[in-house]
Amino acid sequence: MESNSGHSQAGYHQPQQQLSRNNIISIGSTSSSSSTPSSGNQAFGSTRDFMEHPISPLDDTYQTLRPTMDESKSPMLPPGTPQAPLLAWENINYSVKVKDKQQATMRALLHGLSGEIYPGEVIGLLGPSGAGKTTLLNILSGRIEGGVLSGKVSFRGKKRVPGVFKRRVAYVEQEDVMFPMLTVEETIMFAAKLRLAEKSYTSLQKVERVANVMQQLRLSHIKSSRIGDALSRGISGGERKRVSIGVGLVTDPDMIVLDEPTSGLDSNSAEMVVELVRDVTRSRGIASVMTVHQPNANMLKCFDRILLLSQGHLIYFGPTNKAIEYFESKGFPCPLRQNPADFFIDVMSLNNRSPQDLEASKRRIEYLAQSLGESDKHPEKLSLSYGGLYEKTLISKSLVSTTDIGASRIRLAPPNINWGTTEDETPPVRANWLYEVATLAQRDFITTIRHYTFLTAVAINAVSVLLLIGLIFYKLGNEVESIQNRVGLFFSLTLNSTYGIMGHYLYMYYKAKDIMLSERGSGSYRMSTFYIAKIMIYMPIAIVSSWVYFLGIYYMAGLQSTATKVLTSLSLFTVLLVVTLGLVLFVGSFVSTYDLASVIGALAVTTWVIFGGHIANAGDLLPVIKWMQYISPAFYAYEGMVRTEFDSLELHCKANNGLCMARGEDVISLYKLNQFTTGQCALIVICMAIGYNILGYMSLRWKAKPKYLWI
Numbered sequence: 001m002e003s004n005s006g007h008s009q010a011g012y013h014q015p016q017q018q019l020s021r022n023n024i025i026s027i028g029s030t031s032s033s034s035s036t037p038s039s040g041n042q043a044f045g046s047t048r049d050f051m052e053h054p055i056s057p058l059d060d061t062y063q064t065l066r067p068t069m070d071e072s073k074s075p076m077l078p079p080g081t082p083q084a085p086l087l088a089w090e091n092i093n094y095s096v097k098v099k100d101k102q103q104a105t106m107r108a109l110l111h112g113l114s115g116e117i118y119p120g121e122v123i124g125l126l127g128p129s130g131a132g133k134t135t136l137l138n139i140l141s142g143r144i145e146g147g148v149l150s151g152k153v154s155f156r157g158k159k160r161v162p163g164v165f166k167r168r169v170a171y172v173e174q175e176d177v178m179f180p181m182l183t184v185e186e187t188i189m190f191a192a193k194l195r196l197a198e199k200s201y202t203s204l205q206k207v208e209r210v211a212n213v214m215q216q217l218r219l220s221h222i223k224s225s226r227i228g229d230a231l232s233r234g235i236s237g238g239e240r241k242r243v244s245i246g247v248g249l250v251t252d253p254d255m256i257v258l259d260e261p262t263s264g265l266d267s268n269s270a271e272m273v274v275e276l277v278r279d280v281t282r283s284r285g286i287a288s289v290m291t292v293h294q295p296n297a298n299m300l301k302c303f304d305r306i307l308l309l310s311q312g313h314l315i316y317f318g319p320t321n322k323a324i325e326y327f328e329s330k331g332f333p334c335p336l337r338q339n340p341a342d343f344f345i346d347v348m349s350l351n352n353r354s355p356q357d358l359e360a361s362k363r364r365i366e367y368l369a370q371s372l373g374e375s376d377k378h379p380e381k382l383s384l385s386y387g388g389l390y391e392k393t394l395i396s397k398s399l400v401s402t403t404d405i406g407a408s409r410i411r412l413a414p415p416n417i418n419w420g421t422t423e424d425e426t427p428p429v430r431a432n433w434l435y436e437v438a439t440l441a442q443r444d445f446i447t448t449i450r451h452y453t454f455l456t457a458v459a460i461n462a463v464s465v466l467l468l469i470g471l472i473f474y475k476l477g478n479e480v481e482s483i484q485n486r487v488g489l490f491f492s493l494t495l496n497s498t499y500g501i502m503g504h505y506l507y508m509y510y511k512a513k514d515i516m517l518s519e520r521g522s523g524s525y526r527m528s529t530f531y532i533a534k535i536m537i538y539m540p541i542a543i544v545s546s547w548v549y550f551l552g553i554y555y556m557a558g559l560q561s562t563a564t565k566v567l568t569s570l571s572l573f574t575v576l577l578v579v580t581l582g583l584v585l586f587v588g589s590f591v592s593t594y595d596l597a598s599v600i601g602a603l604a605v606t607t608w609v610i611f612g613g614h615i616a617n618a619g620d621l622l623p624v625i626k627w628m629q630y631i632s633p634a635f636y637a638y639e640g641m642v643r644t645e646f647d648s649l650e651l652h653c654k655a656n657n658g659l660c661m662a663r664g665e666d667v668i669s670l671y672k673l674n675q676f677t678t679g680q681c682a683l684i685v686i687c688m689a690i691g692y693n694i695l696g697y698m699s700l701r702w703k704a705k706p707k708y709l710w711i
């Protein structure tokens, strides 16, 4: 085996092919000069694969990798062409507060990390579980919340401006958060409509852009298929991931950040996703960075550089094809038939099998982390000191440079990208407010009408309430005994206009909120447009479905049917629906989880109903709790409706036993439902409807506002 001294600094400048051969000779002690490279499509993940290929798979891997830094300099860009890193970070430290035996201590998750990403590069972030990959990715993409963060991150050589940065960087989350009822094309199209200002792009241009993205991501043939979810089958996991990438790409970002894009995918789909990201990165001249769990050799080949992390320490950040050599220089030669990624992760992992193993692995990681700092041979150091893969200056706006790298053609800096101008600090133009409302309402409308279970539940509720209450209170008549039934009927209507709405719409709201929170990270749209669109879609459905049973019950029961009375009661009932919808949006916005929100929502509605004037006589409550009556919208709606019905109602007494109340007004007095006039009741409920919706909007703004740390 070659000694460490064999890897001189000059060794890192050797052409790649020579390096690979050297590796094979030195590690495997076999000559590879006459070997036949295996197919580039093959994943060298299993021992069988290796046995069938006498040449080291690494040789094949690295022969098709891009050239070394030195080779790539000249063909990538004309000599002297300026280029700056797209994203650079320096001395990143991050720690969080953790509770340990009742004591809060700070736990450092990242330790002094530095690096940079250049346009046209694909960076793979690898490391064992818990190494800090997602944490680093979140910091670099401006999505870290909580904890203490220090260091510097610059984008195009300048401090990041959140509003600009989040619209120039597409973030693809590990979980694909999309509306299952939309088709592939609709999903990408709505992203284009919401994120591309109509001032800058015509409708036709957006359509073309969407078609282009679908074609590039090989989604055109399934453009009309629904996304689907666990309940309704849709496109496959790999296709879903490509749609998520398409949603990010449609805005033409400068960089795409992917958190575990291959998780949950079979190896073929995983490879396809990584290869597509590489192709897109190169064809668009953008940069991409992704975390991947144990990539196979084919996936590893797609990364120009890899960043290896362990226990929050940087272990290696340099060209993929030099990592093996680097590890070998530190005394960790990669076995010939092992997938390099598995090998790196093995070397960087804590071994918990025994206290001795744990201690040894800790020392190994410490040594690797420290030796990175000391090593002046480290490829990344060279990259930094010489300008590395690219020259460290600015790419001119018009520059387009192509070069052959392995099987791929790289195109850098397409003409539509501006680098380093003052425009960088100006947030991109947003879509017009009304256009945004219309687009979100259109999306909500489509997703709601395709939500068959929701619509079926709403319809079943309306019909069953109509039949149940309608039959219980059928033809009440004007006998004095009908008093109890009349007040009971209005109480039942109050119950349904509160519990029914809470039950149906809270769940829908949470589903939509999850997607909104994910889209919000990229600054897709305003909170006001999201809120208004929700009201625009939920309210008509809630009102129309409730009117069906209200009017049906009204006529089945034979209540007073003058137009004024019907309209007054219907209006009070409708405003109560709107207040409850406001409560749904308020609780849904304020409380983070659906489980807790459903409990709080049900409790609030129960309180409204208890103090609604039917269960307990409105005038007989103890002063200490009587005030709760006045904050219950159900009380005003109920009082208003009962007053409307009993006003001028003549009741028939069968026998004059001294208990008969022949006038409706006497009933109102008996139940103490004469504290407010019907008009006052209506006004108060309208004010509550407005108040709850304002509260809902304010809490949405407050709670959904990303609290990311920026450095």
Ligand SMILES: Nc1ncnc2c1ncn2[C@@H]1O[C@H](COP(=O)(O)OP(=O)(O)OP(=O)(O)O)[C@@H](O)[C@H]1O
Residues within 6 Å of the ligand: 096, 097, 098, 109, 127, 128, 129, 130, 131, 132, 133, 134, 135, 136, 146
């Ligand atoms: N907010 C937090 N509070 C406490 N610990 C945290 C927090 N965020 C992350 N950690 C811890 O920091 C470490 C790194 O987490 P991170 O998710 O970045 O790792 P990872 O390399 O992405 O892991 P995996 O591959 O398993 O997803 C883990 O041990 C995790 O438990």
